[in-house]
Amino acid sequence: MKLTREEVQRVASLARLRFTSEDEERLSKQLDNILRYMEKLNQLDTSRIEPFTHAANTKTPMREDAITNEPNADALLANAPAQENHFFQVPKIIE
Amino acid sequence: MNLAEFTLHEAREKLRRREFSAQELTEAVFRRISETEEKLHSYITLSRDTALREAKQADELLKTDTSPHSLLGIPIAVKDNFLTSGIRTTCASKFLETFVPPYDSTTIKKLRAGGAVIIGKTNLDEFAMGSSAENSAFFVTRNPWATDRVPGGSSGGSAAAVAADQCIVGLGTDTGGSVRQPAAFCGIVGLKPTYGRVSRYGIIAFASSMDQVGPMTKDVEDCALMLEALAGHDPADSTSANLPALQYSASLTGDVKGLRIGIPKEYFVSGIQPAVQQAVRDAVRQLEKNGATIIDISLPHTDYAVAVYYIVATAEASSNLARYDGMRYGYRAGARDLTETYALSRAEGFGPEVKRRIMLGTYTLSAGYYDAYYLKAQKVRTLIKKDFDEAFKSCDAIIAPTAPTTAFKIGEKTQDPLQMYLSDIYTISVNLAGLPALSLPCGFDSEGLPIGMQIIGKHFDESTVLAIAYAYEQSTDWVKRKPDL
Numbered sequence: 263m264k265l266t267r268e269e270v271q272r273v274a275s276l277a278r279l280r281f282t283s284e285d286e287e288r289l290s291k292q293l294d295n296i297l298r299y300m301e302k303l304n305q306l307d308t309s310r311i312e313p314f315t316h317a318a319n320t321k322t323p324m325r326e327d328a329i330t331n332e333p334n335a336d337a338l339l340a341n342a343p344a345q346e347n348h349f350f351q352v353p354k355i356i357e
Numbered sequence: 358m359n360l361a362e363f364t365l366h367e368a369r370e371k372l373r374r375r376e377f378s379a380q381e382l383t384e385a386v387f388r389r390i391s392e393t394e395e396k397l398h399s400y401i402t403l404s405r406d407t408a409l410r411e412a413k414q415a416d417e418l419l420k421t422d423t424s425p426h427s428l429l430g431i432p433i434a435v436k437d438n439f440l441t442s443g444i445r446t447t448c449a450s451k452f453l454e455t456f457v458p459p460y461d462s463t464t465i466k467k468l469r470a471g472g473a474v475i476i477g478k479t480n481l482d483e484f485a486m487g488s489s490a491e492n493s494a495f496f497v498t499r500n501p502w503a504t505d506r507v508p509g510g511s512s513g514g515s516a517a518a519v520a521a522d523q524c525i526v527g528l529g530t531d532t533g534g535s536v537r538q539p540a541a542f543c544g545i546v547g548l549k550p551t552y553g554r555v556s557r558y559g560i561i562a563f564a565s566s567m568d569q570v571g572p573m574t575k576d577v578e579d580c581a582l583m584l585e586a587l588a589g590h591d592p593a594d595s596t597s598a599n600l601p602a603l604q605y606s607a608s609l610t611g612d613v614k615g616l617r618i619g620i621p622k623e624y625f626v627s628g629i630q631p632a633v634q635q636a637v638r639d640a641v642r643q644l645e646k647n648g649a650t651i652i653d654i655s656l657p658h659t660d661y662a663v664a665v666y667y668i669v670a671t672a673e674a675s676s677n678l679a680r681y682d683g684m685r686y687g688y689r690a691g692a693r694d695l696t697e698t699y700a701l702s703r704a705e706g707f708g709p710e711v712k713r714r715i716m717l718g719t720y721t722l723s724a725g726y727y728d729a730y731y732l733k734a735q736k737v738r739t740l741i742k743k744d745f746d747e748a749f750k751s752c753d754a755i756i757a758p759t760a761p762t763t764a765f766k767i768g769e770k771t772q773d774p775l776q777m778y779l780s781d782i783y784t785i786s787v788n789l790a791g792l793p794a795l796s797l798p799c800g801f802d803s804e805g806l807p808i809g810m811q812i813i814g815k816h817f818d819e820s821t822v823l824a825i826a827y828a829y830e831q832s833t834d835w836v837k838r839k840p841d842l
Contacts, residue, residue: 269720270716273716273719273720274716276719276723277675277703277715277719278679278682278696278700278703279700279704279707279712279715280700280701280703281712289713292774293713293716296667296775296778297730299663299775300668302664303664303665303734303737306658306661306737306740308733308736308740311736311737311739311740312739313732313736313738313739314735314742316566316791317742317790317791317792318551318553318598318791318816322595325592331460334459338685341455341456341459341685341686341687342685342686343683343686343687343688343689344689350684352684353692353695354694354695355695
């Protein structure tokens with residue numbers, strides 16, 4: 263087994279996810295199965311191969327540092343799960 | 358004839374000749390939706406009021422408009438991962454169930470400027486992750502040719518809507534085959550343009566190095582017209598190619614004489630449904646009769662594509678979906694503290710496949726595993742791209758099946774994620790290499806299910822892809838068949 267339940271818990275915490283123990287069990291099996299399939303890549307010698315970066319080799323474009331989108335606080339706040347006095351309301355971040 | 362059955366080019370012509378109005382056309386489409394939607398479930402949200410308003414405006418403009426290539430008054434179905442200002446955009450996720458975007462994607466802005474009428478937002482696999490539309494958080498869309506089968510995915514809602522005349526044209530996105538495979542399963546035409554051809558700005562990101570917008574249409578001419586409307590440089594998307602927009606419809610001559618078409622031997626192997634293999638081979642023979650030269654080619658690293666894709670795509674997805682923290686928009690779970698709010702919002706807001714992919718991507722990018730998985734995959738991706746570069750030295754386009762089988766049954770592959778991933782085997786190499794590819798109908802199996810053929814082109818050579826597709830379409834009448842609903 264490459265991916266143990268403990269490993270699933272470690273990755274879930276990195277990804278800010280949470281699972282039931284039943285889900286952890288199932289995920290550990292499924293992900294293990296998928297990772298095993300991916301090991302077929304080790305059949306290839308890639309020691310002299312450059313990693314892929316971009317399909318058509320375009321240069322990174324430069325632009326003026328100018329504001330192009332109009333501020334629209336009302337529309338943005340309209341999607342907030344919680345808001346107060348025209349601010350996003352979030353859980354306390356400092357203990 | 359029901360007006361909803363028209364293609365884009367037919368409807369446009371008739372609108373201009375005043376045979377009917379944009380409002381009548383839009384009403385006809387909504388009538389068709391109300392007759393068939395209970396069977397299909399193509400749409401997550403219908404925007405009837407705004408659509409009728411847009412149609413009315415189009416009728417006003419049609420009185421004076423003479424530009425030949427606008428989409429004025431054309432009812433369009435949009436996959437629910439395009440941001441549409443004022444129209445709810447869910448990405449088929451509980452996380453975004455009530456999200457109303459404050460702006461339009463560049464593509465939607467272009468369509469609206471062209472006078473298109475947005476009918477509604479279509480179903481998909483949550484965050485476009487899936488091959489069957491079964492991963493939607495809301496409901497399963499059904500294949501119009503057999504309602505116990507999947508429409509394909511992830512753009513399954515748009516594919517079903519186009520096939521069932523619930524719109525005139527549809528819009529999808531394709532990260533690993535999500536336009537082409539549902540197009541094949543539903544018997545329509547779907548194009549994934551070259552990476553960079555169409556702006557990704559305002560498309561909800563899945564795997565940014567492969568995501569691309571594509572038209573889903575009733576025939577090849579419509580596909581060319583839609584690409585004309587969608588393509589072009591966008592400063593808001595730094596990967597958008599700064600190339601002139603082309604008149605793709607001008608390449609539809611019906612002539613393929615002298616064109617060299619490559620047939621990759623690795624795409625015709627065991628695991629492929631015999632009827633699919635036969636139909637694609639027959640189609641190639643037809644093109645040979647039309648004057649194309651057929652060449653055997655090899656894409657030796659094909660067998661590694663699924664592994665590379667599901668490493669790269671999930672890595673990018675895990676990073677892209679980190680933004681869903683339940684703070685500024687989207688779902689927020691009630692919890693004790695900040696960390697728990699993040700974890701529970703994401704645990705409750707995302708479905709199983711999305712979580713599985715975030716887990717896989719987080720794992721392969723995490724300390725100690727990066728080189729073994731992500732870096733290795735990006736190196737093999739270089740090899741896959743080189744296979745195509747090499748092949749295109751001896752041919753102008755490549756033909757292969759779009760999918761190894763016709764539409765499978767609902768529920769058939771949901772228990773085994775790896776089996777589901779393997780159904781993308783013929784489409785994902787194209788995304789890894791950033792190439793354009795189109796799927797069009799080339800036959801039906803013994804159960805009456807449509808079969809799709811894929812035409813793959815060189816970077817930014819959509820014109821040749823469309824030219825071959827059009828020539829084939831003119832020699833057959835597969836696209837004219839309609840499902841019996």
